[in-house]
Amino acid sequence: KEYARAIEILQALLNRREQCFVPTSDPRRYVSLAVRATEVIGAMPEAGMKLYRSLYDPQAERLLAAAGQEYDLALLREIIARYFHSRFGHQALNLLGTIQFDRGEFAQAAHSWRAIGRGYRSSQIDEGVLLAKVAVAHHFAGEPRRAREALSRLKSRYGQAEAVLEGTKQNAAAFVERVLANPPPTFAGVRAVSRGWRSLAGAPDSVAVMSPCRPVLSPRWTRPRGKLDGNINLAALVSQLRQMPPGMIYQPGRGNRNQQRLLQREGRIILTTGTGASIKKAVLPAMLHPVVADATVFVREADAVVAYDLLTGERFCDSSTHLPLYRPGQNPSVRRFGYNYGLRYGAPEDQGICTLTVGGDKVFAVGMFATAMYRRYVSRRQTPVADTSVLAAFSLSGQLKLAWRTDRKSGPEFLQGCKFLSAPTYAAGRLYVVAKHTQSYYLVCLDAETGQMVWPEPPMISQAPVIPSRYMRYPMAWHDRGSAPAVADGRVFACTNAGVVAAFEADSGRGVWAYQYDSARNRPVSSQRIYRPPVPGVSYPPNPIIVAKGRVICLPADGKRLLALRADTGELAWTPTDRAGQRHLTAISDTQVLLSGPRLMILSAVTGKSEWTSQSVADIHGRPAVTPEAIMASGKGRVVLVSLPAHHISAPPLVSSDAALGNLVCADGKLVGANAAGVSAYFTFSDAHAELTARLTEALAKDPKAAIAYSRYKQRQEEPDLDPERVTEASKLYGYAIQLATYDKMLEGSALSDKQKSELKAENFTGQGPDGIIAWGSAIYAALIDHEAQVKADVLLEERWEPFKQEHLAEIDGDRPPMGRTRQADNLPDLIGTDTGALYEDAFSPDRKPKK
Structure with a gap:
């Protein structure tokens, strides 16, 4: 023992x-x-x-x-x-x-x-x-x-x-x-109301709602503008259909089997492929997930992280070329690329890689993904492309200047080999993110300010599913999906979207528990040439993890059920609920959650029982926005509003054909919608006018020159028909004001004594009106002239004083020669009365002695 x-x-x-x-x-x-x-x-x-x-x-x-x-x-x-x-x-x-x-x-x-x-x-x-x-x-x-x-x-x-x-x-x-x-007491649902919207879920535990807003029927602005064929975001998304880089996107032409066309209808982007009777259509997922901070809309576009002004839609900064979504210049050696598979093997899906997180003074994003491609198209002689990505931070105060990247050469080797699956979760100065490394999923913790690893050895969550090396018929089902972890009660909860949900201590990264659910991805793989996933063509986007009432609620992208686990032990809190084809999970409060797309379903976060289901709405697309007052979701060409808690439904149609709907965000009283092509902002003109006026007032308070210029502009705008007499009078007043300012500046900057300045104060003259102003200026000029004359006289006196002293010293001291021509001394020869020859003989005589 x-x-x-x-x-x-x-x-x-x-x-x-x-x-x-x-x-x-x-x-x-x-x-x-x-x-x-x-x-x-x-x-x-x-x-x-x-x-x-x-x-x-x-x-x-x-x-x-x-x-x-x-x-x-x-x-x-x-x-x-x-x-x-x-x-x-x-x-x-x-x-x-x-x-x-x-x-x-x-x-x-x-x-x-x-x-x-x-x-x-x-x-x-x-x-x-x-x-x-x-x-x-x-x-x-x-x-x-x-x-x-x-x-x-x-x-x-x-x-x-x-x-x-x-x-x-x-x-x-x-x-x-x-x-x-007695019945259990009823407590109002707890949720944090966010002024902006800084991440996909809005809060580390995902229990947050957006600020109220009033949607309008037409967007105030839409970005980017232009034709769909040249939209780089659509090019990056549609390239998944061929598994080729965006630079090798199929162009419709002669001799091709499938023709493709992109259409914008009812706020959605529709892709059609095929010809004749074999045309197929698919609504492209709302891939872009905007976040809002400091009256700025940040969007993770295909080429960069872009910042738009929330009021004007002006693109005032971006991350430049530091972090494109896919690696540039990755064109493999291809045997054939004219054939287009179109929608034959499933539509593209939102993978969670276009999410953003704002924390502190930085915005965090992932990028530099390896472009997926069919292995049969790549030459065997070509070096395999590493399946990695980069997590980067950009400064908000520095106009999205790059702060750090995980692939820096001086950084840990582990980070350089990671594939970060989504934007991280920001909590207490730390970043938590799920990353794939050497066929395993890890939970990585980084310092948000420097990007350094907080945990030297990140804990492993689970092994990643094995992807067959041979040709796959349904590649969409195998793409990694990234869900940001949730942080609550001192723990971090992560979902791999590949069969495992796990909990770790937030401080140390120590594992607490893990739960394995039925997954459509993480299961034994057939070794046959043609592999058929169990549910071909069906895939779901990733969702945030909600931690409420001691329960961890998640809707995995690879599962058919909504899970609720006890946060302390990982045990099932209630029987898993069939997702019934619903795509998105959102928190309403810590007692209710929302399942959406294509319908709207409200469930109890405590029991998992359904509390309300929309019967008349069945065409929801994208993530909805939840405010304390209502649920706002994207329907077909309309914004569907469900009041809370009464559940009254209204769906006013949009009047604009090029508006973007899909993923909705309410921030600062405005509605922002994004689909696969771009982003639109919806708010009234009165709201825009009021906020722009407030911005202008704040800016003018900091710049007096701008304030004067603006006041003159407003005066001209308010009085377009000018009265000559009033203009003359205003000009005189303006001239007097300039004179007063000039005289005051002259007086203060002069070298006059304090007594003189006191005697020349404006109060002693301006009481007499314009004549007093003229008299004040004359007095100042006279005092300055007198002062300058006195200064000049003193300088001349000082310059003449030394010669004066020399002349007087010559009269007292006989050895000192005189300084003036009119004076003589006894020891000097008489140059006028003496012969010149005698003077020379006397001067050069060796026996000559000086006379005293």
Whole structure:
């Protein structure tokens, strides 16, 4: 019985950040190795448990003291994960349940309290009181069956137990019976109302709604403009049909079997292929997912990330050539490319690669994907193309200047080999994103500011499905779909859209649980030449993961059912619901979710039961917008409005033929719609005028010159018929104003004394009207002239003073020669009265001595 050695190994497993998943009794559910280690520690004999607590009680006590001071949920979860069987593990779990109950998270609180009774040995908490708390929490969470089960155990085991409840000591079972006899309290759905819309889901946990707006029947602007044949976004999407790069897109011409045509009808883009009686039509998915921040619409187009002004539609900046959607210049050696498969093997689908996320001062996007192509078309001598992509960040304040990329040469080799499947989720300065690397899916965590890896070794979620190397008949079903992870309650929840949903700790990346669902992609592959997927031609777009009421709700792109798992354990929260062909999942609140496309269905997030279904609307296309007041969805040439909570439906038709509908976003009182070709903005002229006026007012307050120019412009606009007399009078006033400003500037900038400036103040003259202004100017000019004359006189005096002193010193000192011509000295010869020859003889005589 080597308890010490066993405890050392088990605790090392608990402290290890990298956690693998191990199976449970449920063949679909997996838990981390740390959970198994905790169970083994709890099953140790008394001697082993005593030794364990003597070793790790001090660490757990310090963490609990720190967590209790500020109710730090992260520290409480760390105690539960690493030191659950210490003497302080059950206290941490009880405190966590209390905090969750006070925050209205009743399902989570019930799970925390129930875990104490199930897994902890020798708890000091009264089990009868614990069961009472569990029953009430389940009742408030809308789980009557679990509440009755807890009450039944309370009666059978602790029927006579008493506790202080509602301020008085009373029987616990009787108290719970009274609570359960009443219907559970009704709480208003909780959701965050976002002013802008910064990601596909709007919030890390996806429980957010957009700000209210009033849709109009005609767009204020649409971008990009032009013919559909030259639209680069459509070219990138339609190229999936041939599996060839956009540079090799089939052009209709003589001798080709299939003719293609792009049409814009009722806000949608329709692709037709074939000739004669074999024409096929498909509505292209709304591939573009706009986000809105700081009155700017950001769109991930095929060539760059583009920023449009929300009011004017002006394209004022983009990411340039830093991040195209597909790698440029990737033209393989092709044997034949004239044949076009058209819609024979399925329509193109939204893969989630055109999503964006705004966080902090940056916008995050993915790009540089390898263009898919049929392997039979590529020469065997050609080097295989790496199936990777790049995640990049662009500065909002720097006009979308590149901040960092994951494929930089100085970065980790792991990131350079990753295929990032969607835009990341931004939470607390970190980015969480699902990436594919060497036939496995990983959860990657990056620092949002620098792009550096926070977790040196990202945890693996699951293996990726094996794609046959031979020719595939239905390639659309095999494309990767990217769903951004959800972050809530200290955990990250990720879906691979390939059969697995998993949960990890947000701080450390430690695995918690994983759930495997039925997938149309992740299953054994036939080795035959022609492979037929189970559901040919049917595929779905990726959807965000919703975390509400302790449940993880997801609609996988490769599954037929809507899943709801318990956030703490990964167990099924309610029976999976058939998606019935619905394509999109959106949160209405933490108690309701919406399934849309082609119909609208509202489900309870607690029970999964249907609460409302549209009977008259069955043509919804794209992701709807949800506000506190209504659901707005794209119908055929119309915006379908469903009021909340009354569910009244109205569908006014659009009056514009080139408007874009599909993925809708409400932000700042405006509706933005996007399809596969571009984006449109819908709002009234009065809203635009009011906001532009507010912008102009704010700008003029910062620039006085612009304010003066604008005021003159407004005056001219308001008075187009000018009165000559008023113009003359205004000109005079303007001239006087200029004179006043000029004189004041001259006075302040002059070198006059303070006394003179005080005497020349404007108040001493302007009271006399125009004559006073003239007198003030004359006085200032006179004072400045006098001051300048005095300065010049002082300079001249200083220049003449030195010669003056020299002249006077010559009169006093005989040795100093005079400075003037009119003066003589005794020691100098008489140049006028003496003969010149005598002067020379005297000057050059060697016996000459100077005379004093």
